[in-house]
Amino acid sequence: MRVLAIVKRIVNQFKRDKRTLALMMLAPLLLITLLNFMFNGESVNPKIGVSGLDKSLITSLKKKDLDIKEYSSAKNPTQKIKSDDLDAFLDLQGEKLAITYENSDPSITTQINAKLQGALMAEQSAEMKQAAQLFKQTMKQLEKSGAGAEVSKAANLTGGTQHVEVKASYVIGDQDTSYFDTIGPIFIGFFVFFFVFLIAGISFLRERTTGTLERLLTTPIRRFEIELGYMIGFGIFALIQSVLVALYSIHVLGMMQNGSIWYVLIITLTLAMVSLALGMLLSTFANNEFQIIQFIPIVIVPQVLFCGIFPLEGMADWLQWLAHIMPMYYGAEALKDIMIRGEGFTGFANNFYILLGFAVLFLILNIFALKKYRKI
Numbered sequence: 001m002r003v004l005a006i007v008k009r010i011v012n013q014f015k016r017d018k019r020t021l022a023l024m025m026l027a028p029l030l031l032i033t034l035l036n037f038m039f040n041g042e043s044v045n046p047k048i049g050v051s052g053l054d055k056s057l058i059t060s061l062k063k064k065d066l067d068i069k070e071y072s073s074a075k076n077p078t079q080k081i082k083s084d085d086l087d088a089f090l091d092l093q094g095e096k097l098a099i100t101y102e103n104s105d106p107s108i109t110t111q112i113n114a115k116l117q118g119a120l121m122a123e124q125s126a127e128m129k130q131a132a133q134l135f136k137q138t139m140k141q142l143e144k145s146g147a148g149a150e151v152s153k154a155a156n157l158t159g160g161t162q163h164v165e166v167k168a169s170y171v172i173g174d175q176d177t178s179y180f181d182t183i184g185p186i187f188i189g190f191f192v193f194f195f196v197f198l199i200a201g202i203s204f205l206r207e208r209t210t211g212t213l214e215r216l217l218t219t220p221i222r223r224f225e226i227e228l229g230y231m232i233g234f235g236i237f238a239l240i241q242s243v244l245v246a247l248y249s250i251h252v253l254g255m256m257q258n259g260s261i262w263y264v265l266i267i268t269l270t271l272a273m274v275s276l277a278l279g280m281l282l283s284t285f286a287n288n289e290f291q292i293i294q295f296i297p298i299v300i301v302p303q304v305l306f307c308g309i310f311p312l313e314g315m316a317d318w319l320q321w322l323a324h325i326m327p328m329y330y331g332a333e334a335l336k337d338i339m340i341r342g343e344g345f346t347g348f349a350n351n352f353y354i355l356l357g358f359a360v361l362f363l364i365l366n367i368f369a370l371k372k373y374r375k376i
Contacts (some may be wrong), residue, residue, distance in 0.1 A: 051074035058063055088109070104172050184339075201286070224367055285369075308329065
């Protein structure tokens with residue numbers, strides 16, 4: 001009976017806590033549904049530019065599910081890759097094939113390389129079959145005419161297949177660039193975002209539950225002053241964390257860093273401010289630390305799913321739209337622009353301004369959320 005009494009107490013506790021009950025039942029269904037749509041999306045074919053290739057080779061590449069864009073000139077392939085959003089550029093001059101990989105995603109580079117090798121082998125195989133057929137026809141003609149002295153010349157027809165020498169170069173990194181090198185910047189931003197959200201939410205909640213916030217609200221201080229005070233106070237430690245994570249990742253772990261370290265710090269700090277404002281906002285709707293943790297599957301997990309670790313291009317349009325309302329999406333894109341692509345401020349400015357917009361929006365919403373504690 002004592003065991004049943006404990007069971008009854010737990011059941012009644014869950015019945016009273018509708019938020020926890022809904023989270024247990026609905027959150028897994030929501031996340032599984034998102035993952036189902038994400039991984040069942042259409043595959044996106046790599047896009048490559050070509051110059052000087054035979055029509056037969058271009059046809060072979062298209063059969064390998066590569067999107068081909070033909071160019072009349074092969075000058076400045078790097079610029080063509082950047083301006084036309086290409087994954088690679090191929091230039092065939094005689095027996096030399098120069099291929100330039102964009103390489104921001106090594107898995108795409110590997111995919112293009114495998115398909116290119118397959119297309120070249122198919123071309124050589126077709127040429128060998130054609131030469132073999134021509135050899136047989138010539139041999140029959142020589143046998144009929146009795147010109148045995150020409151047999152050695154005919155034999156040379158089978159050696160006329162062209163051997164292509166491939167030379168690869170890379171816009172980003174080199175042949176040893178790994179997949180983690182390209183997603184490392186995303187994790188820098190994510191861990192800053194996650195831990196600042198968690199600590200800020202719990203700390204601001206404690207300020208409220210211990211009565212500190214209520215005592216502040218009895219003074220003439222205004223809500224926006226409270227918000228700015230907490231933002232600056234927590235922001236000091238968020239700054240230290242951002243600097244520590246960025247410097248450790250780059251200088252100790254050796255993550256790829258092609259841009260300015262100062263730009264990396266600016267973006268990580270901005271992400272921390274967004275997470276800080278969001279954590280403070282959501283803490284006003286929680287009554288204890290456990291309810292702050294409950295926001296993680298709803299708020300933090302989607303940030304991971306839509307920040308660029310998983311390719312967004314093949315997802316449904318509504319999923320891509322959903323990604324664009326996630327702060328981590330813009331933070332991840334900015335960090336990749338800086339650390340991987342080596343962009344200057346203009347290259348990530350739009351993402352930076354959008355992050356600032358998120359921070360301001362969450363602060364404004366938080367000011368209104370504080371109205372339920374005091375009318376000013």
